[in-house]
Amino acid sequence: MNTKVLVAPSPHIHSGDSIQKNMYGVVFAMLPALLLSFYYFGLGSIIVTLTAVASCYFFEFLIQKYLLKVEPTIKDGSALITGILLAFNMPANLPIWIIIIGALVAIGIGKLTFGGLGNNVFNPALVGRVFLLISFPVQMTSWPKALGFQTSYLDAETGATPLAIIKEGLNKGDSLTDLMAQLPSNMDMFLGNMGGSLGEVAGAALVLGLLYMLVKKIITWHIPVSIIGTVVVFSGILNMASPEAYAGPAFHILTGGLLLGAIFMATDYVTSPMSNKGMLIYGIGIGILSVVIRVFGAYPEGVSFAILIMNAFVPLINVYVKPKRFGEKRK
Numbered sequence: 001m002n003t004k005v006l007v008a009p010s011p012h013i014h015s016g017d018s019i020q021k022n023m024y025g026v027v028f029a030m031l032p033a034l035l036l037s038f039y040y041f042g043l044g045s046i047i048v049t050l051t052a053v054a055s056c057y058f059f060e061f062l063i064q065k066y067l068l069k070v071e072p073t074i075k076d077g078s079a080l081i082t083g084i085l086l087a088f089n090m091p092a093n094l095p096i097w098i099i100i101i102g103a104l105v106a107i108g109i110g111k112l113t114f115g116g117l118g119n120n121v122f123n124p125a126l127v128g129r130v131f132l133l134i135s136f137p138v139q140m141t142s143w144p145k146a147l148g149f150q151t152s153y154l155d156a157e158t159g160a161t162p163l164a165i166i167k168e169g170l171n172k173g174d175s176l177t178d179l180m181a182q183l184p185s186n187m188d189m190f191l192g193n194m195g196g197s198l199g200e201v202a203g204a205a206l207v208l209g210l211l212y213m214l215v216k217k218i219i220t221w222h223i224p225v226s227i228i229g230t231v232v233v234f235s236g237i238l239n240m241a242s243p244e245a246y247a248g249p250a251f252h253i254l255t256g257g258l259l260l261g262a263i264f265m266a267t268d269y270v271t272s273p274m275s276n277k278g279m280l281i282y283g284i285g286i287g288i289l290s291v292v293i294r295v296f297g298a299y300p301e302g303v304s305f306a307i308l309i310m311n312a313f314v315p316l317i318n319v320y321v322k323p324k325r326f327g328e329k330r331k
Contacts, residue, residue: 019117022269023077025218029209030084030264036205037092037198042150044092045198051096053083055103063112070116078117082106085125088199088260089304090132092144093156098136102128122311123271126304133304143195161195162255166247167300176244180251189254199264200257210263219267222279227262228253230287238295246295258290261303271311278314278321285310 037045060079064072086106090099106128114120133140141164144156160168162183169179184194192202199206213219231252238246252258257265266272266286273282286306293302 019076019078022218023081025216026081026213026264027077027084029212029218030081030088030199032205032208033088033199033202033260034084036192036202037088039149040146040192040201041092041144041156041198042148042152044144044150044153044156045087047096047153048090048092048094048099048198049084049087051099052087052090052103053080055100056080056083056086056107059104059107060112063108064116068112068116073117076117078111079107082111082124082128085123085199085264086128088264089125089129089197089257091140091142091197093142093154093158094139095154098132098139101135102132105131118270120270121314122308123265123268126265126308126311130304130308143197145195146193146201159195161300162189162251163294163300166251167294170245176247180247183251186250186254194255196255197257200260203254203259206259206263213263213267220276220279222276223267223272223283224262226280226283227266227287227290228258230284231258231291234288234291235295238291252291252294256294256301257303261286261290261307265303266307266310271314273314273317273321275318275321278317281317281321282310282314285313 034049037049056079057074061072061074064070083103086102087099090102106124109131110122110124110127111117111120142158143161144150145159147157150156165182166176166179170176183189188194190203192205194201210224214221232249235246235249235252239248262283266283273279286303289306289309290302293299293305299305
């Protein structure tokens with residue numbers, strides 16, 4: 001046998017990506033929505049964001065250093081993302097002590113209980129958000145109005161969100177047409193002129209972040225498009241079946257945390273499927289559950305619950321919808 005067999009390391013080619021590069025890329029993509037929240041809610045937004053970020057850094061360092069006895073990983077940017085996303089899911093008048101509890105749950109239970117970055121099953125920021133929503137429902141659903149930069153914090157003027165107005169009105173027997181007339185226009189909602197949590201009010205800023213992440217290839221289109229597309233189709237069918245009972249697709253897309261969840265929460269690398277087909281299944285599941293919870297559930301908003309439920313199915317999706325092996329021929 002004259003042919004020589006060479007044994008060498010795998011021909012791995014480094015793409016130049018790293019955890020830190022992608023993490024800070026996501027942070028950069030969130031800046032438009034973050035700055036717009038400062039514009040709409042003022043001092044309260046700044047206090048909530050700084051408290052959430054500082055608390056996430058503090059608890060990550062404290063738990064890793066003194067409880068887990070491992071080298072803290074606070075420089076990788078994941079704690080910063082968790083802090084900003086947690087703040088994005090909070091009202092701008094939330095008391096500081098509640099924000100700190102949310103950060104402890106997000107980092108301590110949502111992330112480090114499972115072993116830290118890369119091992120967590122559920123999105124840590126959503127774990128913190130849902131815990132606070134269940135534990136402190138009054139404070140977590142007291143939404144300041146988007147009145148431009150305000151120096152008031154805990155005593156900011158509050159009002160109901162469009163989702164809450166529709167939900168409560170329909171339960172009282174009001175006409176959907178009359179209720180929709182009380183809401184801001186679709187353009188106002190797209191630009192963020194409505195009540196809500198810090199990061200969910202500015203659809204335009206969130207879409208800018210999405211475009212940046214797509215161009216930089218930080219994420220792919222599969223999850224955001226499948227979530228939004230499913231909500232458009234499902235809510236559109238309901239609206240056509242009964243226009244006076246169910247709001248149309250534009251309302252569901254522009255209100256609540258749908259865009260925030262589809263763009264920044266559901267696309268978390270660790271808690272989403274690995275294959276493109278798996279991402280589509282995952283996104284369709286989130287879209288269906290979001291509409292079902294919003295329309296038929298007790299809460300006016302359902303995106304957070306929908307993402308967490310589908311997070312639990314990700315290991316199963318990865319088993320049955322595996323990514324194509326390197327070098328495998330396309331069938």
